Amino acid sequence: MKVELRDPNKIMKLSRLGSFHQSKLSFLRSFLREFKDWEYKRDLFDLNKFGHGLAIYSFKKDDRVYSLICFANELNEDERSDRVIATKWDAAFTLHDGVPSKNDIERLKNEVPKQEVGRLSYKELTLSRANKSLRVFNHVVESLSNGVQPDTELLSKVGYLYRTTAVYGSGKFGLADRFRIKNREEIYGPFRLEMMLVYLVRQFTFDQVNHVAKSKNPKKAVNLDPEICRKLGIGNSTGLGMAPFIVNHPTLLNNWIYAREVALKEIREIKHVKTEHSNLFKLCLNKSIKNITSWNTDSKYQQEKIKILLKDVKIFIDFLEDKFNFSNEFAFNEIYLWLEKNSREECVEYVVSMMMEPYDDIVNPLISKMSSEEEKYFNIPTHRTVSQLKAILEEKYSKILNIDFSKNKNNQNFWFISKNKEEPRLADRFEENGSELEQPLAIARDIKKLYETLSLHKNSSTIDRFLSSNSDLRHVIRRAFIIEKFPYSEIQDNTIGKSIMPIDMLRLKLSFFGALKFDPKSDKWLRICMFQGAPLPDQLKNYDDHWVYN
Amino acid sequence: MKSLSEIETVSKRSSRAAGYSWGVAEEIGKNIRMLEMFGICGIKNLNYYFRIKKKKQFEKLNLISTKNKIKKWEFCPIIAGLNFLDQVRSLETLKEIKFEKIAYPLLFLPFISRASEVIGKKLELNIDNRLFLLNYNISIYSNSLNEGVVNIGNSVSIKFQENIDSFKVSEWEELYKLSQNTFVEENENSKNMGAGAGLTDND
Numbered sequence: 225m226k227v228e229l230r231d232p233n234k235i236m237k238l239s240r241l242g243s244f245h246q247s248k249l250s251f252l253r254s255f256l257r258e259f260k261d262w263e264y265k266r267d268l269f270d271l272n273k274f275g276h277g278l279a280i281y282s283f284k285k286d287d288r289v290y291s292l293i294c295f296a297n298e299l300n301e302d303e304r305s306d307r308v309i310a311t312k313w314d315a316a317f318t319l320h321d322g323v324p325s326k327n328d329i330e331r332l333k334n335e336v337p338k339q340e341v342g343r344l345s346y347k348e349l350t351l352s353r354a355n356k357s358l359r360v361f362n363h364v365v366e367s368l369s370n371g372v373q374p375d376t377e378l379l380s381k382v383g384y385l386y387r388t389t390a391v392y393g394s395g396k397f398g399l400a401d402r403f404r405i406k407n408r409e410e411i412y413g414p415f416r417l418e419m420m421l422v423y424l425v426r427q428f429t430f431d432q433v434n435h436v437a438k439s440k441n442p443k444k445a446v447n448l449d450p451e452i453c454r455k456l457g458i459g460n461s462t463g464l465g466m467a468p469f470i471v472n473h474p475t476l477l478n479n480w481i482y483a484r485e486v487a488l489k490e491i492r493e494i495k496h497v498k499t500e501h502s503n504l505f506k507l508c509l510n511k512s513i514k515n516i517t518s519w520n521t522d523s524k525y526q527q528e529k530i531k532i533l534l535k536d537v538k539i540f541i542d543f544l545e546d547k548f549n550f551s552n553e554f555a556f557n558e559i560y561l562w563l564e565k566n567s568r569e570e571c572v573e574y575v576v577s578m579m580m581e582p583y584d585d586i587v588n589p590l591i592s593k594m595s596s597e598e599e600k601y602f603n604i605p606t607h608r609t610v611s612q613l614k615a616i617l618e619e620k621y622s623k624i625l626n627i628d629f630s631k632n633k634n635n636q637n638f639w640f641i642s643k644n645k646e647e648p649r650l651a652d653r654f655e656e657n658g659s660e661l662e663q664p665l666a667i668a669r670d671i672k673k674l675y676e677t678l679s680l681h682k683n684s685s686t687i688d689r690f691l692s693s694n695s696d697l698r699h700v701i702r703r704a705f706i707i708e709k710f711p712y713s714e715i716q717d718n719t720i721g722k723s724i725m726p727i728d729m730l731r732l733k734l735s736f737f738g739a740l741k742f743d744p745k746s747d748k749w750l751r752i753c754m755f756q757g758a759p760l761p762d763q764l765k766n767y768d769d770h771w772v773y774n
Numbered sequence: 775m776k777s778l779s780e781i782e783t784v785s786k787r788s789s790r791a792a793g794y795s796w797g798v799a800e801e802i803g804k805n806i807r808m809l810e811m812f813g814i815c816g817i818k819n820l821n822y823y824f825r826i827k828k829k830k831q832f833e834k835l836n837l838i839s840t841k842n843k844i845k846k847w848e849f850c851p852i853i854a855g856l857n858f859l860d861q862v863r864s865l866e867t868l869k870e871i872k873f874e875k876i877a878y879p880l881l882f883l884p885f886i887s888r889a890s891e892v893i894g895k896k897l898e899l900n901i902d903n904r905l906f907l908l909n910y911n912i913s914i915y916s917n918s919l920n921e922g923v924v925n926i927g928n929s930v931s932i933k934f935q936e937n938i939d940s941f942k943v944s945e946w947e948e949l950y951k952l953s954q955n956t957f958v959e960e961n962e963n964s965k966n967m968g969a970g971a972g973l974t975d976n977d
Contacts, residue, residue, distance in 0.1 A: 345775065395779025403778070602804060603892060606860040641787075664796035688860035692836040695856075698797020 225554055227492040229485045229711075233623055236481070236716040242728025243529075243569040246772065247577035248587045249483055249594070250738030252754055253772070255419035256764065258410060259283055264761035266431065267323075271296060273439035275432045278333075280324070281424045281761075288410070290349070290417070291320045292424040293329065295337050296432060304355050310389065313339070313353035315428070319421045321347050321400065339390075340645075344398040350421045351399060354386040354429075357459065361385050361433060364448060368437035371444040376452060381520055383741060383753040385429040387459030391418045414476065414595055415737065426458045426755050450760060457756030460739070463749035465647045467729040468639065471665050471715065474703060475596040478710035480736050483590040484576070485712065490586045491579050492557035501582035502550040504770075508581045509541065511773035512574075515740060523744040529570055536571030581770060601706050604698070610690055611683035613704060617675045620707045620714070624668045625675055627718055636722040639665040650726055650748065668718040670700040740772070782807040785820060792824045794852065801856060805884035812914050814880060815922055822923050823851070823878040832877055838865055841872050848877040848926060855885030858932075862889040871932045876901075879927030886932060887911045896935040901927040 234240065246253070262283040271277035279294040296315040303312045316337040320328065328347065335342035339353050360374075360382045367374040393415075395401040411417055430453045438445040470477045516534050521527060543562065552558060556579055563572045580587050617625065629635050638659045642649045653659045664670070674697045681690055691698060707713050718724065726748050734742065739752035757774055759767035768774065786803030790796055802820070809816030832850035835842055838861050842849070854876055858865070865871060876882050879901045890897040891911035899906040904918035939946070 346777070395777035398775060398777055398780070401778045599804075602800075603888065604860070607863045686864075688857075688864070691860050692857055695798050696795040698795055699800060700797075702797060702800070 225493060225495070225557070227489045227557060229489050232620075232711045232714075233716050235485070236712060236714060238715060238717040238719075238725065238728040240569050240573070241715065241732040242725060243573045244484075244732055244735035245574050245577045246735055246738045246740060247484070248580045248584075248769075249480075249487065249591060250736055251413065251415045252419045252423070252738035252758070253769075254413050254591050255416050255423065256758060256767070257769065258413070258416070259420070260764040260767070261285065262764075264764065266427075267291065269431060269435070271432065271435050273436070274298065275436040275439075278329070279428055279431065281427060282323070283420065283424075285410070288408075289322050290420060291322065291324055292421060292428070293318050293320055293324060293332055293336065294425070294428050295333060297337055299355070301358070304358070310355075311339075311341075313337070313389070314355045315386070315425075315432075316353040317351070317421060317425055317428075318344065318348045319350040319417055319424075321349050321405070340397060342397065346398075346400045346404060348399050349405065349417045350391060350393040351397060352388050352391040352421055352425065354388040354425060354458070356386055357382050357384060364433050365437045365440065368434065368448060369441040369445045371441075371446050373446070373449050373452060376455075379452065379456060380518055382459075383756050384426075384457050384459040385433055386425065387461055387751070388422065388425065389461050390465070391421060391460075393418050412595055413591060414480070419737075422458050422460075422754055423758070424761075426456070426758075427761055429458070430456075430760075450763075453760055454763075455757060457740070457753040457758070460752050460754060461745075461749065462730055462734065462752065463647070464649055464726055464730075466733055467650075467726050468648045468663065468665055470729055470733055471667060471719065473596070473598065474706050474713035475598050475601055475710050478713035479594050479596050481712035482710075483594050487580050487583070487586055487590055488560070488576055491583060492554065492560055494556060495553050497550050497555045499550070502555065504582040505578060506544065508770055508773045509537070509544075509575070509578050512578065513537065513541075515773070519741045521741075521743040523750075525747070526742060526744045532568055533570045533574060536567040537574065540567060540571065540575060584769075601709070602702070604687065604691070604702050605705055606686065606688035606691065608687050608705070609683065610678050610681045610685045610687070613687060613690075613701065614675065614678050614683070616704050616708045617671060617678070620704070620711070621668075621671050621675075621716075623716055624671055624718070627668055627672060627721075629669050629672055633722040634718055635669065635720060637720045637724060639663040639720070650724075653720075664699045666720045667700065667703065667714065669720060670697065671704070673697065674700045674704070738772075778807045778811060781810050781817060785817070788820070788824065789852075792827060798852065798856060801859075801885075802852060802881075805855075805881070805888075808884045808887065808911075809880065813919060814883070814914070815920075816880070816884075818923055819878050819880045822925070823881060826877075835873075837861075838871065840868055840870075841874075843874045848875040849873060851876050851878050851880075851882035855882040858882075859885040859889045859892070862893055866893050866895065866934055869934060873930040873932075874928070876927045876930050878923075878925065879930055880921075880924050882927070882930070883908075883914075887914060893934075895937060898933040898935060900929075900931045900933075902929055 262285045265282050265284065267282050268278060268280040271279065276296050276298050280291055282289055282291045294315055294317050299312055299314050316339060318332060318336045335344060339351065344351060360379060363378060364374045364385065393399060405411060430448055434447045516530060516537065519530050540563065563575055627634055632654065636653060637650050638653045640649055640651060640658050640661055640663060648663065651658065677694055677697060687701065703714065727744050727750050730750060731742055734752055739754055740756055741753045742750055744750040757771050759771060782803040785806035786799045789799035789802040794802065806816035806820055831847050833844055833847045835849045835854040836857055838858050854873065883899060883906060886897050886899050887908040888911050890908040894910065897908045899908060905916060907915040
């Protein structure tokens with residue numbers, strides 16, 4: 225049986241993309257698989273009794289070394305802020321290419337803690353900073369220094385000791401450009417170095433908390449139980465800075481979604497599902513309920529989504545147990561069709577992620593196709609005709625072309641770059657200043673304008689002639705020719721409408737990172753947890769690939 | 775040192791601020807990145823051009839022809855370059871294209887380099903006797919690198935180089951003959967049983 229790939233017009237709607245969950249395709253899981261054979265080492269740990277100082281961790285294989293350099297600093301309580309606009313942090317980190325020299329460390333000591341206003345070099349690959357979850361960190365120090373393990377209920381409620389507020393890479397602030405490292409096989413997949421930084425930072429937080437507790441009470445202190453460590457991840461506060469990324473990298477977005485869609489299609493096409501595979505699917509599904517019930521958030525919006533998810537997943541599990549037979553042909557296809565009919569988007573996508581768990585043979589080859597050589601698709605094929613371009617728009621943007629942008633509600637917002645932090649922001653066009661400096665992120669509106677303008681031109685006219693008098697539409701013409709080749713490259717929604725939920729854009733990206741427990745703090749920023757439940761570095765050699773559900 | 779990513783982003787944003795559309799600004803960002811990567815002063819030339827663009831007018835050359843003469847002001851290197859890139863498929867039948875007075879012609883250069891990739895032909899750009907051989911947007915050979923800012927190209931020409939060999943047949947044969955010394959003479963059995971259709975192909 226041949227199953228069609230899912231329709232981009234349905235899948236690329238923001239509400240659907242904002243319902244995506246982590247899966248085997250997620251980058252932090254791929255990163256662990258790809259680096260499990262690397263040699264992990266703590267090269268330097270020079271902290272004072274308060275936990276301030278320098279630490280270096282590394283991953284090494286053959287001649288290649290990646291070193292995380294950590295600078296832990298003193299921070300007054302009133303200086304601690306989760307916002308990207310903060311200027312001081314409990315700790316600052318950079319991932320250095322190779323073994324850092326004394327000169328490198330001296331140079332980085334002055335630059336890394338300054339983050340966006342510091343300057344890095346081509347020898348540095350990623351940059352980040354993090355703040356303690358003070359309540360949890362202090363509690364853990366207090367407990368360990370008294371020789372007892374901390375309250376695991378409190379720990380599981382928060383999920384981490386530290387929270388990062390940004391992880392930068394790809395040439396920002398002088399960091400190495402992607403072209404310098406893109407041919408390295410081990411980091412070919414997207415965001416591998418960002419994942420490595422976060423993973424090593426996680427270990428630093430455990431080492432630091434142990435060190436501070438030991439310094440406080442050398443005779444009595446105990447180390448944090450590795451099993452408790454494993455259940456902790458790294459928090460992350462993420463705001464709108466992440467949202468335009470998925471608009472600005474259309475071929476990359478396509479390759480992420482396409483991998484997911486191909487995996488689903490191939491799983492639905494399996495005629496006879498092996499018992500070991502159906503058992504593993506059911507096991508992951510049942511165990512994953514714990515991830516939903518321990519998902520804490522104050523956000524009413526997310527609470528409602530969790531409630532619906534839990535309800536739908538439970539109904540689905542009942543269906544599986546009472547009415548479903550895995551020995552039916554094309555069992556996963558039947559499951560998928562049942563879900564589309566009986567569950568809501570959040571649950572459909574949740575189970576789609578779960579379906580991949582038994583199928584390394586389907587998923588692993590797709591992982592290597594999730595990067596993109598974006599430059600290849602930058603040039604516009606200007607020899608094509610107006611009628612060809614119109615046909616692309618009619619086929620690929622059919623829903624977008626129906627939006628009436630003369631209505632204020634469809635044109636309500638605009639995206640801009642803030643002057644103080646050079647970060648993307650969203651504002652109300654009719655209430656705030658600056659819409660004349662709008663970023664080119666209103667793709668739906670501009671595609672519609674392109675379509676209307678094309679209709680005034682001769683069908684046989686070529687795009688080079690069209691462009692010579694319509695250069696204001698150049699950015700969307702480029703996109704239209706990209707979507708012709710890459711069907712999942714475009715969000716099929718209005719990114720400036722009144723009802724837009726920007727966190728849907730964040731959730732999409734974060735689900736591919738592998739984040740768990742989305743905790744929206746508004747419609748524009750949220751907190752997440754990464755690597756919660758993941759093996760510790762010294763457990764990497766032999767670990768359970770389904771750790772997310774343990 | 776600024777990364778190429780920073781160079782591209784700042785060039786793109788400043789181009790938008792200088793009045794170009796976002797789509798054109800994206801092209802400029804890529805171009806300046808490319809110039810800097812090849813060791814040509816992209817940032818410097820762009821900065822000077824934008825500085826002067828505030829005070830002076832430039833002509834927009836929308837339709838490229840064999841001889842492109844200004845009416846009053848110098849040509850804008852961005853618009854002329856962009857239209858050359860867009861129209862290059864219909865221009866490649868021309869052997870040579872001439873331009874009179876292009877402002878800051880080093881900003882015109884990356885469009886020509888990219889056009890070379892689009893049509894798969896080497897292009898020779900001559901800016902007042904500064905020669906640039908643009909090789910499919912992979913490399914640039916020039917007699918005039920590290921020149922800093924070039925305010926104007928009074929006489930600019932582009933020659934389309936046909937895809938022909940740079941050597942004589944005799945030179946090729948001489949080298950080919952030498953390369954044959956790496957081959958091994960086959961015996962009869964190998965000739966009959968080796969890959970391909972063999973000696974008979976009548977089935």
